[in-house]
Amino acid sequence: MNDARPPRQAQRTLPAQKRIALIAHDGKKSEMLEWAERWQETLQKHRLVGTGTTAGRLKSQLGLEVEGLMSGPLGGDQQIGARIAEQTLDILVFFWDPFAPQPHDPDVKALLRLAALWNVPVACNAASADFLLSSPYLSASYDLSIPDANAWANARI
Numbered sequence: 824m825n826d827a828r829p830p831r832q833a834q835r836t837l838p839a840q841k842r843i844a845l846i847a848h849d850g851k852k853s854e855m856l857e858w859a860e861r862w863q864e865t866l867q868k869h870r871l872v873g874t875g876t877t878a879g880r881l882k883s884q885l886g887l888e889v890e891g892l893m894s895g896p897l898g899g900d901q902q903i904g905a906r907i908a909e910q911t912l913d914i915l916v917f918f919w920d921p922f923a924p925q926p927h928d929p930d931v932k933a934l935l936r937l938a939a940l941w942n943v944p945v946a947c948n949a950a951s952a953d954f955l956l957s958s959p960y961l962s963a964s965y966d967l968s969i970p971d972a973n974a975w976a977n978a979r980i
């Protein structure tokens with residue numbers, strides 16, 4: 824079995840104003856809207872991005888400013904994952920549906936893998952999202968460890 828891991832860790836600092844991704848599967852969209860309405864004042868202080876339909880609902884129903892990417896099944900999860908790998912996303916709030924199989928399940932899995940790999944804070948439901956948004960780290964800069972991408976590449980060249 825190939826158990827290659829990044830040989831070293833590097834540091835990354837999340838800014839005080841966070842870049843937050845908001846995603847919900849169809850069966851969880853109403854839960855996401857209820858949750859976002861409760862946290863609207865807090866969310867407005869940060870930069871929001873979402874997959875197409877989730878972002879559209881948050882904009883039209885709550886008036887939140889959210890950058891809309893592709894809809895999930897059309898590649899939106901992958902776009903969010905790319906931002907994680909490029910270190911331009913700080914928090915992931917993803918209400919994925921534990922009851923409904925998704926046609927783009929490999930994309931969902933890939934996104935969750937990248938979030939775990941890059942040490943990005945993730946909430947998968949309303950309670951965990953409450954804890955994330957009430958954290959003192961939300962509005963302060965925060966240092967975290969990430970894989971050292973240069974050391975990884977150099978060890979393999």
Ligand SMILES: O=C(CO)COP(=O)(O)O
Pocket residue numbers: 846847848849873874875876877878893894895896899900925931
């Ligand atoms: O499918 C999704 C995430 O996997 C969400 O996509 P939408 O926000 O476009 O519904």
